[in-house]
Amino acid sequence: MADQAQAKAEQGAALAVSIPQTIDLRKRPRIGESIIQTVLFICGFISIFTTIGIVYVLFQESLSFFADPAVTLFEFFTGTVWQPRIGEFGILPLLNATLVISSIAMLVAVPLGLGMAIYLSEYASERARAILKPVIELLAGIPTVVYGYFALTFVTPILRGIFGNDVVSVYNMLSAGMVVGVLITPIIATLSEDALSAVPGSLRQASFGLGSTRWETAIKVVVPAALSGIFAGGIVAMSRAVGETMVVALAAGASPNLTWNPFEPAETMTGHIARISGGDLSYGSIDYRSIFAIGLVLFFITLALNIASRRIVRRFREVYD
Amino acid sequence: MSTTTMNDSKYAIETRAMNIYYGAFRAVKDVTFSIERNKITALIGPSGCGKSTVLRSFNRMNDLIPGARTEGEVLYHGQNLYDPDVDAVQVRRQIGMVFQKPNPFPKSIYDNIAYGPRINGWKGTRAEMDELVERALVGAALWDEVKDKLNQSGLSLSGGQQQRLCIARAIAVQPEVILMDEPCSALDPISTLKIEELMLELRQRYTIVIVTHNMQQAARVSDYTAFFLMDKEDRAGELVEYDVTSKVFQNPADKRTEEYVSGRFG
Amino acid sequence: MSTESLRPERQSIGSLPEGEAARQNVSSRQRRGKIWQGILLACTIFGIIILLMLAYNIVNDAFGGIGVQYAVEEEDLTDGRPLEELSQAELIAILETNLRSRVLKNLERERPLAERSREELIDIINDEIIKPEVVAVYSLSEFLFDRPTIEAELRKSHPRAEIEFKSWLSWDFIVTPMSSNPVEAGIRTAILGTLYLLWLTMLISFPLGVGAAIYLEEYKNDKPFDERIPAGRWMNNAIQRSAGLIETNIYNLSGVPSIIYGILGLAIFVRALEQFTSGAVFGYADPTTANGRTILSAALTMSLLVLPVVIISSQEAIRAVPGSMRQASYGLGATKWQTVWKIVLPNAMPGILTGTILSISRAIGETAPLIVIGASTFIVTDPTSLFSKFTVLPLQIYNWTSRPQPEFRAIAAAGIIVLLVLLLSLNAAAILLRNYLRSKRVST
Numbered sequence A: 001m002a003d004q005a006q007a008k009a010e011q012g013a014a015l016a017v018s019i020p021q022t023i024d025l026r027k028r029p030r031i032g033e034s035i036i037q038t039v040l041f042i043c044g045f046i047s048i049f050t051t052i053g054i055v056y057v058l059f060q061e062s063l064s065f066f067a068d069p070a071v072t073l074f075e076f077f078t079g080t081v082w083q084p085r086i087g088e089f090g091i092l093p094l095l096n097a098t099l100v101i102s103s104i105a106m107l108v109a110v111p112l113g114l115g116m117a118i119y120l121s122e123y124a125s126e127r128a129r130a131i132l133k134p135v136i137e138l139l140a141g142i143p144t145v146v147y148g149y150f151a152l153t154f155v156t157p158i159l160r161g162i163f164g165n166d167v168v169s170v171y172n173m174l175s176a177g178m179v180v181g182v183l184i185t186p187i188i189a190t191l192s193e194d195a196l197s198a199v200p201g202s203l204r205q206a207s208f209g210l211g212s213t214r215w216e217t218a219i220k221v222v223v224p225a226a227l228s229g230i231f232a233g234g235i236v237a238m239s240r241a242v243g244e245t246m247v248v249a250l251a252a253g254a255s256p257n258l259t260w261n262p263f264e265p266a267e268t269m270t271g272h273i274a275r276i277s278g279g280d281l282s283y284g285s286i287d288y289r290s291i292f293a294i295g296l297v298l299f300f301i302t303l304a305l306n307i308a309s310r311r312i313v314r315r316f317r318e319v320y321d
Numbered sequence B: 001m002s003t004t005t006m007n008d009s010k011y012a013i014e015t016r017a018m019n020i021y022y023g024a025f026r027a028v029k030d031v032t033f034s035i036e037r038n039k040i041t042a043l044i045g046p047s048g049c050g051k052s053t054v055l056r057s058f059n060r061m062n063d064l065i066p067g068a069r070t071e072g073e074v075l076y077h078g079q080n081l082y083d084p085d086v087d088a089v090q091v092r093r094q095i096g097m098v099f100q101k102p103n104p105f106p107k108s109i110y111d112n113i114a115y116g117p118r119i120n121g122w123k124g125t126r127a128e129m130d131e132l133v134e135r136a137l138v139g140a141a142l143w144d145e146v147k148d149k150l151n152q153s154g155l156s157l158s159g160g161q162q163q164r165l166c167i168a169r170a171i172a173v174q175p176e177v178i179l180m181d182e183p184c185s186a187l188d189p190i191s192t193l194k195i196e197e198l199m200l201e202l203r204q205r206y207t208i209v210i211v212t213h214n215m216q217q218a219a220r221v222s223d224y225t226a227f228f229l230m231d232k233e234d235r236a237g238e239l240v241e242y243d244v245t246s247k248v249f250q251n252p253a254d255k256r257t258e259e260y261v262s263g264r265f266g
Numbered sequence C: 001m002s003t004e005s006l007r008p009e010r011q012s013i014g015s016l017p018e019g020e021a022a023r024q025n026v027s028s029r030q031r032r033g034k035i036w037q038g039i040l041l042a043c044t045i046f047g048i049i050i051l052l053m054l055a056y057n058i059v060n061d062a063f064g065g066i067g068v069q070y071a072v073e074e075e076d077l078t079d080g081r082p083l084e085e086l087s088q089a090e091l092i093a094i095l096e097t098n099l100r101s102r103v104l105k106n107l108e109r110e111r112p113l114a115e116r117s118r119e120e121l122i123d124i125i126n127d128e129i130i131k132p133e134v135v136a137v138y139s140l141s142e143f144l145f146d147r148p149t150i151e152a153e154l155r156k157s158h159p160r161a162e163i164e165f166k167s168w169l170s171w172d173f174i175v176t177p178m179s180s181n182p183v184e185a186g187i188r189t190a191i192l193g194t195l196y197l198l199w200l201t202m203l204i205s206f207p208l209g210v211g212a213a214i215y216l217e218e219y220k221n222d223k224p225f226d227e228r229i230p231a232g233r234w235m236n237n238a239i240q241r242s243a244g245l246i247e248t249n250i251y252n253l254s255g256v257p258s259i260i261y262g263i264l265g266l267a268i269f270v271r272a273l274e275q276f277t278s279g280a281v282f283g284y285a286d287p288t289t290a291n292g293r294t295i296l297s298a299a300l301t302m303s304l305l306v307l308p309v310v311i312i313s314s315q316e317a318i319r320a321v322p323g324s325m326r327q328a329s330y331g332l333g334a335t336k337w338q339t340v341w342k343i344v345l346p347n348a349m350p351g352i353l354t355g356t357i358l359s360i361s362r363a364i365g366e367t368a369p370l371i372v373i374g375a376s377t378f379i380v381t382d383p384t385s386l387f388s389k390f391t392v393l394p395l396q397i398y399n400w401t402s403r404p405q406p407e408f409r410a411i412a413a414a415g416i417i418v419l420l421v422l423l424l425s426l427n428a429a430a431i432l433l434r435n436y437l438r439s440k441r442v443s444t
C-alpha cells in the first residue's frame, strides 16, 4: 500500500508532460487580458461621462435660456417673481420654498435621527437593535411617492385639524417639510450611528471610570468624538432634502410663492421642474429651457453640500484608529 | 535574453545586491546570496527584518503590493526576474508559494488542486486529471485522509490538512521552487511534524525556501540557513550570515547570529 | 468625619460634594439620565409610530365603503332572485323588456343576443339597466366606526344610494388596464411597465456596475503600459489619475438628486438620441411610440441613476473577498483576469447580487426622473418592446394622488400596496438568493 503510494509520488514528475514546461520567462502579449482591462476601464469611465453629460446638458440649455431676451442673469438670481407666462423668471421664490421646506425637514430629522442613533449605539440591547434597525431600513426603503401620498392625505388633514382650515392651505410647506424630514431621518440615523459606533470603547470606559452616567458619557464624550461624522451625515441629509421631488410636488402646491409662512403653498425648484416637464413640453420653448437653469442651480447646491460632507469626513477622520 | 531549459548551475536562485522598498522605506538592503537547488534553505531572523519580503521577491509576489519596488538582481536560470521583459505570471508558474495561513479556495478539494493546472492551460481527459489530483495529494501526504471526500469543500479540512492541501495545490503545477512563508505557524505540533516530514520528502524534487520563527524547525529540516537582522539605524533588513545550517547553529561566524540562535534576543 | 480630616487641603481649589450631597448629586444626575433615555427611546419609537401611521393611512384608503346608486334595483328586475341564477332565456327576456328598441337593435347587430354567453349578458344588464354609480367614497374607519353619520349624510344627498363595502385593491384592479373612470381603472399596464423597466435597468447597470467595481478594486494600481518609454509612463500616470477621479466622481454622483438624472435623460436619451431610443434607426415603427419617450430611454436613465450605488455595493462585496485567496491564485501562476474570474467574482457574487437587486429596487420606487423624461401617465396598451410607450407604478400613484377626487385617492392607495408588495418581494428575493448562493458555495 505504502509502496504503491510511493510509486505514485515517484511518477509525479511525469505528470507535467502536458503542462507547457519551458522555462521562458519572457512576457508575451496577453491580448485578452488587455482587452478586458480596457473594457473594465471604460465601465468605470462611464461615471465620468455621466458627470460630463450632466454638466454639459445643464450648461448648454441654460445658455440658450439666458440668451433669450426675456431673461437676464441678474433678474434670474434677484427677481422675486417666477411667472413664465408673463416673462418673469426670478428664481428666488423657488429657492426660498426649497430652503423653507429643507429647514423644516432638518428641524424634524436632526433631533429624531440623532436621538435614534444615540439610543441605538449607546443604550439599545442586541434584541432592541434587531427590531429597530429594520424599522429604520424600512423607513428608508419606502418610495418617496408614498411619502408624498402620506403628506397630502394624512399629515395635511391633521395639520388643518389642529390649526384650522382657514390658516392651513390644502397644499402647504409645513406638511411637505415634516414628511421630507421623516424621509431623511434614516439617513441621519444610520450615518450618525456609524460615527458613534466608530468611537472606541476605551473612551467610554474612561468616562464611566470617572463616575459618569451613561447619558453624560454619551453626550459629553461619545457625541463630541463623533461630531464630524454626525455633521457630515447631516449635510448629506440636507442635500437629499433639497433634491427631494415627489413629496413637495404632491403636498407643497403648484404655484411659485415667495413666503416664509409654512402654512402657505409654495413651489420648490424640484417641484417646479416636475410640474413643467410633466405637462406637454415643446422642446425649445422657454419653459423647457428654464428647467435646465433651475436644474443647474439645484445641481450646484447639492454638489457643494456633498463635497462639504466629504471634506469634513476626510479632515477629521484619522483622530481615532 | 537567452532562453534556457537546462541549467547546470547548482543554484536555483541567486540574488545580487537586492534592495526592496515599500514606497520610500527601504525594507531590505544589499542582499546577495544563492539558493542551492534541491535543498531546503531556511530564512530566519526577528520579526520585521524582511524575511517575508525577501521570500516574496523570489516569485514577484511583491508586485501585488502597491508601492513595492525591487532593485538589484534576482537570477533564475540566468534570467533576472526583475528584467522588464519578464512576466510575473510566468515566474509564479515556476516558483510556487505556500502561505503562512492555509488559504484553500472555497471550492472542493478536487477543484482546489485542479485549479492550477487548468489556468495554466493543462490539456487532458477527466481521468488524467483524476490521476493528477491523486498524485498531488499523495505527494503532499494527504491522499489517504481525503480520498473519500474529494468533493467536499477545502475549507472543511482541519488546519494542518488545509495546509497540506495548499502544498498539494502548489505541486500540482510542477514548479521548480516552492516558497513557504511560516507554513506551520498556524498549526498544532502534530500537523507541524507532518509538514516537516513532507518537506524532507519534497526536497528530492523541489528546491524549497522556508521562512520560520521556529529555531528547532530550521535546524531540523533545512540544509542552509540565512540569518537576517534589522539594521538599527535605517531599519532596513540585511543578511547577516548565510551558511550550512549546522554551522549557523553550532558555530556561527557573527556574534549577532550566535545571540539570536541561542535565544538571547528576538 | 475622620476621612475628611485625612484628605489634604482641598478648600483652596474648590470642593467636591461629599457625603449626603454627593449621594444627591449622583441620584439627580441619574434621574436626568433616565429622563433623557426616555426621550431617546421616544425618538426611536416614533419611527415605528410613523410606519404604523403610514400603514393605517394606506389601508384606510385602499379599503372602505362606497355609496352606490342604481338606476334600477336588481331585485326589481328579477323578482328577488340573484342575476347569476337566471337562465340565458330569462336574461334575454330582461334585456328585451327593459332596453329601448334602438339600443337592443344595436346590440343584436353587433352579435345576436342568443349567441352571447350568460356572463356577457349579465355584464350588459349591469351596464345598461342597473347602471351602478359611485356617488360617495368612505375610508375604512368611517365605514366601520362611523356608519350612522355617513348613512345619514348619504341619505340626504342621494336618497336612493346604498353603502357597500369596497376593496379598491382586487384582482380586477391588478389585471385590467388603465381607465379614466376610477372605479374601472386597473394597474396592469403600470405593473408590466415597472417589471419591464426593472429588467432592462438590471441588464444595463449590472454588467457596467460590476465591471467598474472590478476595475476600481482590482486593476486600479496596474500599469498597463511600458514604464521605460516616456509615453508609457505618461499613459500609466493618466490612467491612475483617472481611477482616482472615477472614485471621487462616483461618490459625488451618488448625491446628485434623481430629478437631475431625469433632466439628463430628457436631453440625451429622449432628444439627442431620439433616432436610437425610438427605434427609428432599427426601422422600428411602433404605432404607440412617443418619439424618444420609450422604455429604453427610461431604462438608460435609471441605469445611470443606480450605477453609482451598484458600483459602491459591488466594490464592498469584492473587497470582502480575502486577499489570501487572490495571493494563492497568483502564487499558482494565474493571470489577473483568471484570478478575478475564477476566484474573486464567484466569491463576491452573493454580495454583488444582493447589493445590485437592493439598489435597483430602490430605483423602482423612483418617480421624479420618469416624470421629467415624460413617461406617459395614461396608456391602455401593454408595453411590447423596448420602444414602447409605457407607464410605471409610482408614476400612476403620483398621477392618481394628485387628483382631488376621493376615488382616485383610493386607487392610489391600492396602487401603493401593489408597489410595496413588489418592493418587499424583490428584497426578499435578494436575501433568499444570497442565502442560496452562500449555502451552495459552502457545500461544494
Ligand SMILES: Nc1ncnc2c1ncn2[C@@H]1O[C@H](COP(=O)(O)OP(=O)(O)OP(=O)(O)O)[C@@H](O)[C@H]1O
Pocket (backbone or CB within 6 Å): B022, B027, B045, B046, B047, B048, B049, B050, B051, B052, B053, B054, B065, B237
Ligand atoms: N505591505 C507593506 N507595506 C509597507 N511596509 C511593509 C509591508 N510589508 C512589510 N513591510 C515592512 O517591511 C519590513 C519587513 O517586513 P516583513 O514582513 O518582510 O518582515 P518579516 O521578517 O517577515 O516579519 P515577520 O517575522 O513578523 O513575518 C517591516 O518593517 C514591515 O513593516
Ligand SMILES: [Mg+2]
Pocket (backbone or CB within 6 Å): B051, B052, B053, B181, B211
Ligand atoms: Mg513574515
